Amino acid sequence: MINFKQLHHFWSVARAGGVVRASERSGLAPQTLSGQIATLEASLGVTLFRRQGRRLVLTETGEMVLSYAEEIFRLGTELETALSSRATGRALPFRVGVADVVPKAIAWVLLAPSLSLPEPIRIVCREDKLDRLLGDLAIHKLDVVLADSPLPPQMDVRGYSHKLAESSVSLFATEALAQTLKGEFPGCLHEAPLLLPGPDAAVRTPMLHWLEDRRIRPRIVGEFDDSALMTAFGEAGAGIFLAPSLLAEQICRQHSVRRIGEAPEVVEAFYAISVERRLTHPAIRAVSRAR
Structure with a gap:
């Protein structure tokens, strides 16, 4: 079974771009982080990083593991937000990016099912060019992006396109x-x-x-x-x-x-573009089920 603490250390190093930078952000010693990643590699039987000069770069397997790790820890954050919102009675935020080429009436038709959920939802809509919205999606500033095309293959963003209508x-x-x-x-x-x-x-x-x-x-x-x-x-x-x-x-x-x-x-x-394979945010699931 995967040790999620070790996986989190790997995720931190991969996102920071190196052990030293991750050490500065986390307060853990570089040796501790390196040791945890080595243990994770041994338990999984894979190599996650390789040296390129003085830099650590992800292997192809490391790239795949990172994509799963990002989804796992994003889900964890989302779960905390959902539980906190329910405990305090606050509305769960639903952050939507709408590409400026999508007709406003279409955006309303697609998003309307999210307002019928039993739990309160607070929609936060932002309109912009698709590439800028996808950049915000990649760093989790948005939960989903509505677009008139699937995720462009040339975009350096991990994401999944779900046709809505x-x-x-x-x-x-x-x-x-x-x-x-x-x-x-x-x-x-x-x-x-x-x-x-x-x-x-x-x-x-x-x-x-x-x-x-x-x-x-x-x-x-x-x-x-x-x-x-x-x-x-x-x-x-x-x-x-x-x-x-x-x-x-x-x-x-x-x-x-x-x-x-x-x-x-x-x-x-028209598509909903998300960073997750399986839609988990209740508002996104409601939008997808209504298609």
């Missing part, structure tokens, strides 16, 4: 703008003013390919990193804009626009 894309316009369009959908989009999501949005490239395949060339009059800002411009009549079809009724009602057509081949998916 997917939807085709529809296009919307004000009544006044819709009246100026010529012909049937989708041909009416040719040379019509179009608002597009920015280059970070996963749906942008499939939408452009969909238009190109049909030889439709709209006039792109605006590009927006923030989906809410794109919708605001669309509501003002600046151009046709796109949004998930599952929000069509809500968008038409709230923004006084009409749906002019649907692109069923263009599918937008």
Whole structure:
């Protein structure tokens, strides 16, 4: 059976980047830390570190053990927080990062199940670029990140992507703008003013390919990193804009626009990205179960 005290010493050294630095942070002698790690390696029958000049670097096995250790000790911290919140009657914090390309209404639909839990939950939402949110997720400043794509493979972040929902894309316009369009959908989009999501949005490239395949060339009059800002411009009549079809009724009602057509081949998916393989935070589990 794994000695969790020794595992914690290994985790501390790996995170600190060396025995001396971990010793300074923990107050334990370097010899004590080295001895504990050597005992752990002997009991597991593996090598966790190798020397590279004067530095200690993780072996491939060490990298794997570290990923498990991070999850184990993160769960321990989360358990303490949950028990403390329950004992004091305080709401359990649920820290969510929302990528700025995710429509606000979609974020609400995905997160709403967490508000129906028997234990009180306090949602703390932060909106930003996906890469910055993933950086905060990696150091446990966030519990989960909502995004329109899985964890990018080039990101140096250990994480897992859980698909929550997917939807085709529809296009919307004000009544006044819709009246100026010529012909049937989708041909009416040719040379019509179009608002597009920015280059970070996963749906942008499939939408452009969909238009190109049909030889439709709209006039792109605006590009927006923030989906809410794109919708605001669309509501003002600046151009046709796109949004998930599952929000069509809500968008038409709230923004006084009409749906002019649907692109069923263009599918937008939404993910919860977490640092854990198995979801343990009760709010994240509620969000995942509702998909």
